[in-house]
Amino acid sequence: MAAPVIDHREIVDEALIQEVVQRIAAAFSPRRILVFGSHARGDAKPDSDLDLMVEMETPLEFYQRSTQVSSIFGFRRWPLDVLVFTPAEVAAQRDVNGTMVNLIEREGRVVYGG
Numbered sequence: 001m002a003a004p005v006i007d008h009r010e011i012v013d014e015a016l017i018q019e020v021v022q023r024i025a026a027a028f029s030p031r032r033i034l035v036f037g038s039h040a041r042g043d044a045k046p047d048s049d050l051d052l053m054v055e056m057e058t059p060l061e062f063y064q065r066s067t068q069v070s071s072i073f074g075f076r077r078w079p080l081d082v083l084v085f086t087p088a089e090v091a092a093q094r095d096v097n098g099t100m101v102n103l104i105e106r107e108g109r110v111v112y113g114g
Contacts, residue, residue: 011046012039012044012048012050012079016050016078017050017111018111020052020080021033021052021112023072023073024052024054024069024072024112025112027072028054028056029056030054030055030112030113031056031087031113032055032110032112032114033052033053033054033055033110034052034053034055034104034108034109035050035051035052035108035109035111036051036053036103036104037049037081038051039051039109040109041107047079048079049079049081050078050079050080052080053082053083053084053085053101053104053108054069054082054084055085055086055087055113056086057086058084058086060084065082065084066082066083066084069082069084070082083100083104085101089101090105
């Protein structure tokens with residue numbers, strides 16, 4: 001059964017971000033979710049995608065995780081990029097300059113968890 005369409009909007013706004021975050025939280029019980037990229041910096045344009053980092057326990061391989069999380073939204077008109085890291089990966093990469101986790105930790109905005 002396909003996931004329901006949660007919104008017909010094409011523009012990502014704060015209300016949509018909160019809805020997406022709540023859906024991910026309900027489905028996966030992550031430790032944290034961070035917004036990064038243009039929506040975290042405050043310079044998003046109408047065609048900007050929503051960049052999220054989800055920190056959660058998962059046995060899946062790295063490349064499978066984003067697909068699993070994104071799939072709960074089904075067809076959508078708004079662009080979404082999700083990176084999923086385990087707590088161990090976050091701990092190992094948080095203070096390593098040049099890693100994606102380090103960049104997201106420095107520039108991202110926590111929207112779920114703490």
